[in-house]
Amino acid sequence: MTTFNALVVRESEPGNPKTAAAAIEQLTDDDLPSYDDVEHVTVDIAHSSLNYKDGMALTGKGRIIRSFPMVPGIDFAGTVASSESANFSEGDAVILTGWSVGERYWGGYAQRQRVDASWLVRQPAGLTSAQAMGIGTAGLTAMMCVLALEDGGITPADGPIVVTGAAGGVGSVAVALLASLGFEVTAVTGRPEQHDYLRELGATAFLTRDEMSEAPKPLEAETWAGAVDTVGSTMLAKVIAQTKHSGVVTACGLAGGVDLPSTVMPFILRGVRLQGIDSVMASTAVRDAAWARLVSDLPAALLDQITEVIPMTELLERGPAIMAGQVRGRVVVDPNA
Ligand SMILES: NC(=O)c1ccc[n+]([C@@H]2O[C@H](COP(=O)([O-])OP(=O)(O)OC[C@H]3O[C@@H](n4cnc5c(N)ncnc54)[C@H](OP(=O)(O)O)[C@@H]3O)[C@@H](O)[C@H]2O)c1
Numbered sequence: 210m211t212t213f214n215a216l217v218v219r220e221s222e223p224g225n226p227k228t229a230a231a232a233i234e235q236l237t238d239d240d241l242p243s244y245d246d247v248e249h250v251t252v253d254i255a256h257s258s259l260n261y262k263d264g265m266a267l268t269g270k271g272r273i274i275r276s277f278p279m280v281p282g283i284d285f286a287g288t289v290a291s292s293e294s295a296n297f298s299e300g301d302a303v304i305l306t307g308w309s310v311g312e313r314y315w316g317g318y319a320q321r322q323r324v325d326a327s328w329l330v331r332q333p334a335g336l337t338s339a340q341a342m343g344i345g346t347a348g349l350t351a352m353m354c355v356l357a358l359e360d361g362g363i364t365p366a367d368g369p370i371v372v373t374g375a376a377g378g379v380g381s382v383a384v385a386l387l388a389s390l391g392f393e394v395t396a397v398t399g400r401p402e403q404h405d406y407l408r409e410l411g412a413t414a415f416l417t418r419d420e421m422s423e424a425p426k427p428l429e430a431e432t433w434a435g436a437v438d439t440v441g442s443t444m445l446a447k448v449i450a451q452t453k454h455s456g457v458v459t460a461c462g463l464a465g466g467v468d469l470p471s472t473v474m475p476f477i478l479r480g481v482r483l484q485g486i487d488s489v490m491a492s493t494a495v496r497d498a499a500w501a502r503l504v505s506d507l508p509a510a511l512l513d514q515i516t517e518v519i520p521m522t523e524l525l526e527r528g529p530a531i532m533a534g535q536v537r538g539r540v541v542v543d544p545n546a
Pocket of ligand 1: 376378488
């Protein structure tokens with residue numbers, strides 16, 4: 210029987226998540242989950258990635274893991290090994306992001322995984338599995354933010370777009386996408402040493418995390434045509450207070466906190482629109498559209514600059530690092546290295 214490696218999080222005391230710890234284990238296909246009443250696809254995973262949520266799962270923060278034992282990893286790309294679904298055949302290149310995989314269902318930190326066929330999308334032509342996971346959940350979310358700005362009618366002529374948490378995964382892809390589409394991009398980062406990196410991705414102006422974390426007045430100078438916010442809390446409130454009349458603020462993250470200490474003033478006096486972004490439960494049609502735009506709009510050279518590849522064994526140290534805001538851009542995980 211073929212064995213394969215997986216990173217498994219187990220509770221040493223069943224029912225007590227505080228006793229959970231992760232270790233690489235050897236599993237067989239018999240260990241993989243089987244879900245009732247759904248068509249399964251078994252995938253040989255080529256690459257996964259490290260997202261903020263994975264950092265939470267690996268460090269036990271926020272109780273992201275809903276059942277134990279768990280194979281974390283909220284996304285992966287690979288090749289279909291076997292399929293019960295007419296939609297996928299052996300050898301198809303596929304991508305999975307979201308659907309609570311790596312939280313409720315076993316995820317991408319493994320050489321092989323079995324999932325519900327309806328969670329998969331086809332890997333678009335023009336992307337390798339490593340590039341697909343260089344984008345990953347974070348990049349898909351950044352693209353969905355950009356699509357929401359476009360749906361709101363925002364164009365480069367309307368003025369600058371501010372991206373918060375800019376040196377992180379969502380932030381880096383958002384900066385690269387927006388700049389490539391001709392937008393003027395201001396990057397908010399707590400890491401001034403990443404200005405050169407962000408400038409290479411296309412940012413032309415910078416603000417510090419500290420100045421954007423000061424409590425805002427209800428209305429501040431109209432500055433932004435739109436925003437991609439990955440931070441939440443006071444920084445999101447500040448961005449909203451500085452958004453121009455009829456501007457669009459996309460909120461997708463909580464790296465700075467889950468609260469939103471804002472007022473209604475930007476909404477009722479400036480018609481500012483606040484658009485929530487959720488990539489986890491997005492429809493397959495939305496995902497396919499976003500992946501197609503990522504292929505056409507995200508230059509491969511910029512994606513290369515954003516991406517670092519690590520072996521699965523390095524995840525145990527990188528999980529805490531992403532929670533500490535120390536990871537730059539996107540980290541692709543190679544379970545086969
Ligand atoms: N809604 C969705 O579907 C969806 C999908 C993916 C991700 N997300 C969320 O989006 C956020 C970013 O995810 P990611 O994978 O890009 O994570 P990430 O790589 O860790 O990026 C987050 C960035 O936020 C900044 N940051 C960290 N801690 C901060 C703090 N206390 N105050 C202010 N800024 C802080 C840092 O950027 P600088 O060093 O540049 O300041 C950090 O690099 C997370 O909250 C994640 O859960 C949501």
